[in-house]
Amino acid sequence: MKRILKMIATIISLNKDPMPVAREQDVVPFRNRVKEYAVKIKMGLVNQTKLITAASELVRNMLRYGGGGEVLIEVVSRGRDSGIRLTFKDDGPGIPDISLALKDGYSTGKSLGLGLPGTKRLVNEFDIKSEVGKGTKVTIIKWANG
Amino acid sequence: MDRIPILRMGPFLLVTIQVDLYDRLALDLEADLVKMVSKTGAQGILIDISAVSIVDSFMGRIIGNIGVMAKLLDAETVVVGMQPAVAITLVELGLPLKGVFTALNVERGMDLLKSKIQLFEQDETDPENDSDDHITE
Structure with missing residues (x-):
C-alpha cells in the first residue's frame, strides 16, 4: 500500500524544454509554446486558458521584477494524470516577504497585485522560492484534468 | 511595429483584436483609442475580443482603463465576444472587468452602444430603455 501511494505521488518528467525569456517580445512565442504542449497532452480549453494566463502573469513578473530569466516547460505525469509543469527562474533581486507578495491586492509595482495570488488560484500546484x-x-x- | 487598427463608423470606433496581445501593443491601443476619441468626438467604442484566447491581469486592466478614460471623454465602451474560457479565467484570477459594458457579440454590442447614446440624448424622458446584456457596477 505504501509503495502504491508513493508511486501515485511521484511526478515524472517526460519532456524538458528550456526557453529563455529576456524581452517582452519573447512572451508571445513562449505562450504559444506552452499552448502547444497543453494541446499535445489533450488539456481542455478552459484549463489551457487558465494555464496560459497563469504563465503570462508569471513571465511578466519575471521580466518586470527579475529582469528576465529562463522558463523550463515540462510534460509531467503522476500515475495516470498528465500535466504541464512550468519553472520560472530569474536572478533578480528576490522577494523579501513571500507571504505578503501572495496577498490579494499587494503590489510594489503599479499593478493591481493580482499576479501571484490570482495565478495560484488558476493552477493545481504552486511553489515559490526566493532569496x-x-x-x-x-x-x-496544471494537470490536464485538474 | 505592430499596431491594432481602429476603424471609424459614424459616431463609433471599432477595434477588432486579431492578434495575441503583448503589453506594449495593449498600451499603444489604449493611447491610440483615447487620442482617437478626442480627435473624432466619437461617442462609443466597441472592442471585439472574440479572437483573443487569453486576457491576463495586465490586459484586463488596460481594457478597464480604456473604459474609464473613454468615459472621461464622454464615450461609452463595450467589450464584445469574450470566449467562455476567458470569462472563467478572468473571474478566478480576481478580475471581473468592472466598469466596462460587455455584450455577447458585435451585433448586440452595437445595439447596446446605440441605446446608451440615445439614453443620454433623450435625457430623463425614457429611463426604462435598458438593454438586457450589459454588466456594470
Whole structure:
C-alpha cells in the first residue's frame, strides 16, 4: 500500500524544454509554446486558458521584477494524470516577504497585485522560492484534468 | 511595429483584436483609442475580443482603463465576444472587468452602444430603455 501511494505521488518528467525569456517580445512565442504542449497532452480549453494566463502573469513578473530569466516547460505525469509543469527562474533581486507578495491586492509595482495570488488560484500546484539578492524560482503544475 | 487598427463608423470606433496581445501593443491601443476619441468626438467604442484566447491581469486592466478614460471623454465602451474560457479565467484570477459594458457579440454590442447614446440624448424622458446584456457596477 505504501509503495502504491508513493508511486501515485511521484511526478515524472517526460519532456524538458528550456526557453529563455529576456524581452517582452519573447512572451508571445513562449505562450504559444506552452499552448502547444497543453494541446499535445489533450488539456481542455478552459484549463489551457487558465494555464496560459497563469504563465503570462508569471513571465511578466519575471521580466518586470527579475529582469528576465529562463522558463523550463515540462510534460509531467503522476500515475495516470498528465500535466504541464512550468519553472520560472530569474536572478533578480528576490522577494523579501513571500507571504505578503501572495496577498490579494499587494503590489510594489503599479499593478493591481493580482499576479501571484490570482495565478495560484488558476493552477493545481504552486511553489515559490526566493532569496533576496539571488533570485526567484516559481514552479506551477496544471494537470490536464485538474 | 505592430499596431491594432481602429476603424471609424459614424459616431463609433471599432477595434477588432486579431492578434495575441503583448503589453506594449495593449498600451499603444489604449493611447491610440483615447487620442482617437478626442480627435473624432466619437461617442462609443466597441472592442471585439472574440479572437483573443487569453486576457491576463495586465490586459484586463488596460481594457478597464480604456473604459474609464473613454468615459472621461464622454464615450461609452463595450467589450464584445469574450470566449467562455476567458470569462472563467478572468473571474478566478480576481478580475471581473468592472466598469466596462460587455455584450455577447458585435451585433448586440452595437445595439447596446446605440441605446446608451440615445439614453443620454433623450435625457430623463425614457429611463426604462435598458438593454438586457450589459454588466456594470
